[in-house]
Amino acid sequence: MLLAPAFFVTLLPPPLALLAVVCLGLLMGLAARLGFLAMGRGIARLTVGAVFGLGFSLGRALPEWWGILVAIVGIMVGLACVSSWERRLGLTPISSKGPSAWGGNEPLLTPEGEPIRAFNHGEIAMGGPTYCDYLFPDGVLL
Incomplete structure (x- = not known):
């Protein structure tokens, strides 16, 4: 096109x-x-x-x-x-937040309603286990 x-x-x-x-x-x-x-x-x-x-x-x-x-x-x-x-x-969405590309059900909010950031997504091998890092609002990196 x-x-x-x-x-x-x-x-x-x-x-x-x-x-x-x-x-x-x-x-x-x-x-x-x-x-x-x-x-x-x-x-x-x-x-x-x-x-x-x-x-x-x-x-x-x-x-x-x-x-x-x-x-x-x-x-x-x-x-x-x-x-x-x-x-x-208004032809493009302002927020690009969507579902995870890996199809995971990672939590996005703490029980108190504060956001949890997930990043460094990866996959060990094709079809293998996936991994990512979680950054909690209090600064804990898991």
Whole structure:
């Protein structure tokens, strides 16, 4: 899904490529404001592809190593802008807290309701026992 917009925007001159990215961003905002969140997320993916195309278009337009440098900076700035625009529109969840990737039922709260942090998850071998570290609110590391 990223290749088609990246390819077509790369063929455009840089001002038109920038216009395409801005139009997709506005369309993403309109879809989110009207309540079409799934459509807004799809347009966000197209916008990410268009940002890559804009970077490549800038890279083609400038001579020698300046093109490479401007392309890299343009892509990084563009992706940061799209990401912040998605968060502002509410298209991405703010909390990334989800179930454990290992499927464990580790406790997340003490009996008093204070959070327990679990980190350094690992697995001894493929399908082998898993391990992790627990940091309790009182500073105990288990």
